[in-house]
Amino acid sequence: MAKATAEEVEVAGRTIRLTNPDRVYFPARGFTKRDVFSYYLSVSEGIMRALRDRPTTLERWPQGVIEGAKLATRQDNRGDAFYQKRVPKTAPDWLARAEIAFPSGRTADELCPADLAHVAWAAQLGTIVFHPWPVRKGDVEHPDELRIDLDPQPGTGFAEAVEAAGEVRALLAELGAVGWPKTSGGRGVHVYLRIQPRWTFTEVRRAVIAFGREVARRRPDLVTTAWWKEQRGEHVFLDYNQMARDRTIACAYSLRANQRATVSTPVAWEELPACDPDDFDLASVPPRLAQRGDPHAGIDDHPWDITPLLEWAERDEHGGDGDLPYPPDHPKMPGEPMRVQPSRARQPES
Numbered sequence: 001m002a003k004a005t006a007e008e009v010e011v012a013g014r015t016i017r018l019t020n021p022d023r024v025y026f027p028a029r030g031f032t033k034r035d036v037f038s039y040y041l042s043v044s045e046g047i048m049r050a051l052r053d054r055p056t057t058l059e060r061w062p063q064g065v066i067e068g069a070k071l072a073t074r075q076d077n078r079g080d081a082f083y084q085k086r087v088p089k090t091a092p093d094w095l096a097r098a099e100i101a102f103p104s105g106r107t108a109d110e111l112c113p114a115d116l117a118h119v120a121w122a123a124q125l126g127t128i129v130f131h132p133w134p135v136r137k138g139d140v141e142h143p144d145e146l147r148i149d150l151d152p153q154p155g156t157g158f159a160e161a162v163e164a165a166g167e168v169r170a171l172l173a174e175l176g177a178v179g180w181p182k183t184s185g186g187r188g189v190h191v192y193l194r195i196q197p198r199w200t201f202t203e204v205r206r207a208v209i210a211f212g213r214e215v216a217r218r219r220p221d222l223v224t225t226a227w228w229k230e231q232r233g234e235h236v237f238l239d240y241n242q243m244a245r246d247r248t249i250a251c252a253y254s255l256r257a258n259q260r261a262t263v264s265t266p267v268a269w270e271e272l273p274a275c276d277p278d279d280f281d282l283a284s285v286p287p288r289l290a291q292r293g294d295p296h297a298g299i300d301d302h303p304w305d306i307t308p309l310l311e312w313a314e315r316d317e318h319g320g321d322g323d324l325p326y327p328p329d330h331p332k333m334p335g336e337p338m339r340v341q342p343s344r345a346r347q348p349e350s
Helices: 033-042 044-051 116-124 158-175 201-218 285-292 307-318
Strands: 006-011 014-019 024-026 056-060 082-084 097-101 107-111 127-132 145-152 180-183 189-194 236-238
Touching: 006 033, 006 116, 014 033, 014 116, 024 033, 033 044, 033 116, 033 285, 044 116, 044 127, 056 107, 116 127, 145 158, 145 201, 158 189, 158 201, 158 236, 201 236, 201 307
Parallel strands: none
Antiparallel strands: 006 014, 056 082, 056 127, 097 107, 145 189, 145 236, 180 189
């Protein structure tokens, strides 16, 4: 039997051995492992702006995004693909790492990309999606990135997410802040802000809750912050828990594990309403970036002070709107309401 082929590629002064480069990773499009590897090299400017010095969870699909393949989850660890949160013991010594703490109190050394060789190394392992934490290696307890995740619920779609993003933009402008939009790679829209790394995860999450509530007050027909799906209706869910510890979003220029090989793509506000997220994929994004540059090029220029949002949170709490539920894997947090689906909650006796 012939040995599997391999190639050696120089990336940022390191030699990366690319094994099985002809393995088909996206059968519907015919994209191979080499195509994925080359994609990440070709978007170096954008992917490094998103990942540099950030602890990063790897979503690995070593056999490709093939029909019937599924991603292992906390509830079911049997899967063809999986999240890698710890750098393997066999990893090269030159890889930069950062120790992060999970809600359980356990810790792990995560990959912390210092240059493009780190991204190439991860792509060689079958990484399709990069999930960076909203912190930097120098201070892993204080986020420097605030993420607003606009997730369309059944009955809504990308158009509604775009409309909700317009409301987000308008409210940020009132606050003197600039948001940077990108497609999620699916039906959603993400808006990112760089913030001053002064606040804890708990405080930044609290700020996003206050922001989301204000958007929902202005557009109750469009946006909700309801954690329980049965309460969301046909709205766009502003997922405040994406700012909880150990919650991550596919970064800018990350591929997504779907049949089209779409990309979570930064866009200008002016072009967002006319976007079709399916137009941004492994083949189309590299020439777009080369021709137009990165719409997020200025994202690091003016870190924002979230104090106004924390003041809104205080106002809401005094008005009776306190904390909202955390994800189910988090320990019970002070001030958190019951983590019980409303339809299953025990009703008080009359």
